[in-house]
Amino acid sequence: xxxxxxxxxxxxxxxxxxxxxxxxxxxxxxxxxxxxxxxxxxxxxxxxxxxxxxxxxxxxxxxxxxxxxxxxxxxxxxxxxxxxxxxxxxxxxxxxxxxxxxxxxxxxxxxxxxxxxxxxxxxxxxxxxxxxxxxxxxxxxxxxxxxxxxxxxx
Numbered sequence: 001x002x003x004x005x006x007x008x009x010x011x012x013x014x015x016x017x018x019x020x021x022x023x024x025x026x027x028x029x030x031x032x033x034x035x036x037x038x039x040x041x042x043x044x045x046x047x048x049x050x051x052x053x054x055x056x057x058x059x060x061x062x063x064x065x066x067x068x069x070x071x072x073x074x075x076x077x078x079x080x081x082x083x084x085x086x087x088x089x090x091x092x093x094x095x096x097x098x099x100x101x102x103x104x105x106x107x108x109x110x111x112x113x114x115x116x117x118x119x120x121x122x123x124x125x126x127x128x129x130x131x132x133x134x135x136x137x138x139x140x141x142x143x144x145x146x147x148x149x150x151x152x153x154x
């Protein structure tokens with residue numbers, strides 16, 4: 001019986017689709033920008049039937065993801081700035097990320113929090129069969145929101 005402690009490791013030849021790094025550059029810039037247009041662009045980064053999980057919140061499909069995104073700005077955070085440190089490919093369209101996010105809270109406090117994420121992409125092919133854009137069909141963020149809530153309440 002195989003050990004349950006042995007996990008999948010990326011093959012030495014795993015390379016990320018070259019469209020994904022620029023995708024994340026746009027995505028996190030959008031994530032750090034407040035406003036209706038940014039909310040829509042954020043929700044559009046996930047496929048129509050895609051899933052976004054952030055902490056204990058799960059959203060499926062455009063409308064739920066849009067609502068989750070709008071809720072991110074209704075809490076204690078006034079500003080945020082993501083920093084992507086590392087991207088680990090498992091396949092050309094499946095990766096893990098690690099970074100930090102700097103927060104400025106509405107009460108004036110500032111803090112930096114580590115985060116990690118899992119993203120699975122699909123390519124959406126244009127009607128003419130040409131290469132299309134990549135979008136996430138699954139995105140899950142792992143972040144300790146307790147630090148933000150503690151700073152917001154003190």
